[in-house]
Each structure stands twice: as structure tokens, then as C-alpha cells.
Amino acid sequence: GENVEQHPSTLSVQEGDSAVIKCTYSDSASNYFPWYKQELGKGPQLIIDIRSNVGEKKDQRIAVTLNKTAKHFSLHITETQPEDSAVYFCAALNRAGSYQLTFGKGTKLSVIP
Amino acid sequence: DGGITQSPKYLFRKEGQNVTLSCEQNLNHDAMYWYRQDPGQGLRLIYYSQIVNDFQKGDIAEGYSVSREKKESFPLTVTSAQKNPTAFYLCASSIGGQGPYEQYFGPGTRLTVT
Secondary structure, rough: OOOEEEEEEEEEEEEOOOEEEEEEEEOOEEEEEEEEEEOOOOOOOOEEEEEEEOEEEEEEOEEEEOOOOOOOOEEOOOOHHHHHEEEEEEEEOOOOOOOEEEOOOEEEEEOOO | OOEEEEEEEEEEOOOOOOOOEEEEEEOOOOEEEEEOOOOOOOOEEEEEEEEOEEEEEEOOOOOEEEOOOOOEOOOOOOOOOOOOOOOEEEEEEEEOOOOOOOOEEEEEEEEEEO
């Protein structure tokens, strides 16, 4: 089955700096890669996603890049703000299988004012 | 408002008791999912259902059971056979079928078994 590795597990940045979180996946058949933000005690919220026919996608201060050859994808947050502090999860979906999402273990991002 | 509701937010049970967690959605989604989250861990899939009256085991189904009698509802029962039931449980839904694939999550239920 699919395996998703996420790094780093914790990340601290100064307000205004950029943050980058990286994930690798094992199954080359995976074709959908969402990123979720989870605040303490709440359910995850989808913040951006990318499909395998696209190399990069941006939404304001958030961007995701995908390298299918290397089987890795990254989340980039620019001009970080204290409200970006949360746990971020990457995931991969293998459409050839059962439409199951496999999640990374998460990155706790702290933005220091 | 459209969304996914889970109740209760906090649930306490004694060891040996079965407990049922509620999940309701009014998004008209065909597919629904149950995940378990432990501290420092990603989300692990317990069960999922692509359509009413059908469901499939996920990666960690042992000790859990589900039903899908209505499109809007996908309750999860944590049985006494589940060895480590204390966790944060998340329900999600998606359109299903050929996509799009976005899964939307409820607010979660924190279950504590002592």
C-alpha cells in the first residue's frame, strides 16, 4: 500500500519568514495530494491540493509543488503569520485502489511573533 | 449551513463498554469515512463507505463496527474488543465516485476509556 513520509515533524519560523514542509510518497499510481491544516482540538481543514497532471499550484500565500519523478510534494507558506501556527498534514490518494487517503504524520508549525 | 457534525465532542466510557459515535452530513456526499488520530500520529482510516448500505474496512478496523443505512449518517461503534480505544475520532465525507476527491472533516469526538 501507499506510504507517506512527512518532514520536519516540528518547524519554528519568525513571523514574515517562509515555511516549507516536504512529503514523499511510495506509490507511483497516486494522483491526488491534499494538504490539511489542523488547529488544536479541531478537525483538519483542506487548505490546498494538487493533482498529478499539475506541477505547481498557488493560492495567495500558500503554494504546493509536485515532482512526480521523485515522488515528492511540498507545501510552501510565505509571509507567515501567527495564525498560521497549527499542525499541517500531507496526504496522497491512490485512485487505482479504493480512493483511500494515506496521511503523513504531521508537522507542527509555530510562527513566532 | 452545510457541513459535518459529530457528537458528542467529548465522550467518557468505562472499559468493557461499547460506545457509538455519531456522524451526520448535509453536503449530499455519497462517501463517508472514519479516521482515528493519536498524539503525534497522522490520521489512520478505520472504515469507509462509498454508498448507502455498503462499507469497507480500512487499515485499522479491528474492534470497530459501522453502519450506513442513510446517506447522511455513518455511525461508528467502538466495541470492547478494541484494545486501545482512547483517541480522537474524525469523520469525513466526499462526493465519491469518480471525484473530485476532496474530503471534508467534522470537528471530531475525543473518546476517553478508563
